[in-house]
Amino acid sequence: MKVKFWGTRGSIPTPGKGTVRYGGNTPCVEVRLQNSDLVIFDAGTGIRGLGDALMATGASVKAFIALSHPHWDHIQGLPFFKPLFISGNEFTIIGHQSRGLTLRRVIGDQMDKKYFPIQLNELKAKITFCPVKEESLKVFNATLKTCFLNHPTFALGYRREAAGHSLVYISDNEPFDREVAKSLKNVEKQIVDRYAASQGNPNQRVIDFVRGADLLIHDATYTPEEYVNHVGWGHSHYLFSLEVANSSKVKKLVLFHHDQSHSDDKVDEILQKCKREIQTRNYAFECVAAAEGIEMEW
Numbered sequence: 001m002k003v004k005f006w007g008t009r010g011s012i013p014t015p016g017k018g019t020v021r022y023g024g025n026t027p028c029v030e031v032r033l034q035n036s037d038l039v040i041f042d043a044g045t046g047i048r049g050l051g052d053a054l055m056a057t058g059a060s061v062k063a064f065i066a067l068s069h070p071h072w073d074h075i076q077g078l079p080f081f082k083p084l085f086i087s088g089n090e091f092t093i094i095g096h097q098s099r100g101l102t103l104r105r106v107i108g109d110q111m112d113k114k115y116f117p118i119q120l121n122e123l124k125a126k127i128t129f130c131p132v133k134e135e136s137l138k139v140f141n142a143t144l145k146t147c148f149l150n151h152p153t154f155a156l157g158y159r160r161e162a163a164g165h166s167l168v169y170i171s172d173n174e175p176f177d178r179e180v181a182k183s184l185k186n187v188e189k190q191i192v193d194r195y196a197a198s199q200g201n202p203n204q205r206v207i208d209f210v211r212g213a214d215l216l217i218h219d220a221t222y223t224p225e226e227y228v229n230h231v232g233w234g235h236s237h238y239l240f241s242l243e244v245a246n247s248s249k250v251k252k253l254v255l256f257h258h259d260q261s262h263s264d265d266k267v268d269e270i271l272q273k274c275k276r277e278i279q280t281r282n283y284a285f286e287c288v289a290a291a292e293g294i295e296m297e298w
């Protein structure tokens with residue numbers, strides 16, 4: 001399995017001198033199996049660069065785009081993904097649809113005339129929409145599993161498995177606290193119910209989903225201090241990301257969805273703190289921070 005990061009930033013693009021090393025584009029991760037079958041996790045602004053790289057090969061593209069959820073930072077790059085404008089290319093867009101809106105509308109509405117000059121139905125590539133709930137799909141002869149996370153309205157986590165290798169992508173996920181969730185208007189009842197049904201640690205279902213993964217890409221938006229003022233925003237502090245990685249016995253954790261206010265130096269500092277915690281607590285996994293352009297292969 002091979003992974004390349006095209007966008008690592010959460011919430012809003014952050015270009016500038018302070019974000020050169022870890023990157024300013026919003027989430028997009030390219031995942032390929034050995035035979036190069038392409039699955040793209042999320043379509044934040046990072047997908048523009050991936051599109052340009054695909055165009056440069058001159059080959060036609062057949063790929064799956066798996067969206068965690070339709071918050072801006074995860075879909076905003078799609079209208080700038082050039083391969084969608086080329087006939088002969090084929091894309092299947094995977095995502096959850098809710099509140100009576102089809103997945104096609106959820107994605108297409110951001111290209112409505114009010115917001116964008118070209119509409120979804122004008123794109124030349126063949127686009128198929130694949131709405132999912134929690135399930136296991138066959139994607140290019142390998143498995144893609146989904147899991148609902150703890151995020152306002154919803155967000156999906158994805159697990160890609162092939163030939164004994166596994167990767168889990170969890171871009172937006174918050175430590176679950178039942179009492180806090182009940183008091184928040186923006187957490188849907190279905191999510192509260194889903195977690196209320198889990199026994200013991202309400203985060204256990206996510207941990208079970210992640211269990212044994214070779215690589216876990218996980219939300220690490222906040223420091224624990226920052227999290228105190230952002231409860232209910234749907235994101236993790238890095239100590240929680242470490243806890244998920246340890247409890248699920250992953251081999252490697254990638255800190256992802258960096259906060260828009262964090263400079264490269266701040267991300268360095270968070271990574272160093274994580275490494276210290278891992279040592280102090282005798283955790284057994286490797287930890288890195290996602291940076292635009294880096295590749296991993298195993």
Ligand SMILES: [Zn+2]
Pocket residue numbers: 010011071073074171172257
């Ligand atoms: Zn996000």
Ligand SMILES: [Zn+2]
Pocket residue numbers: 069071151155172234
């Ligand atoms: Zn979100």
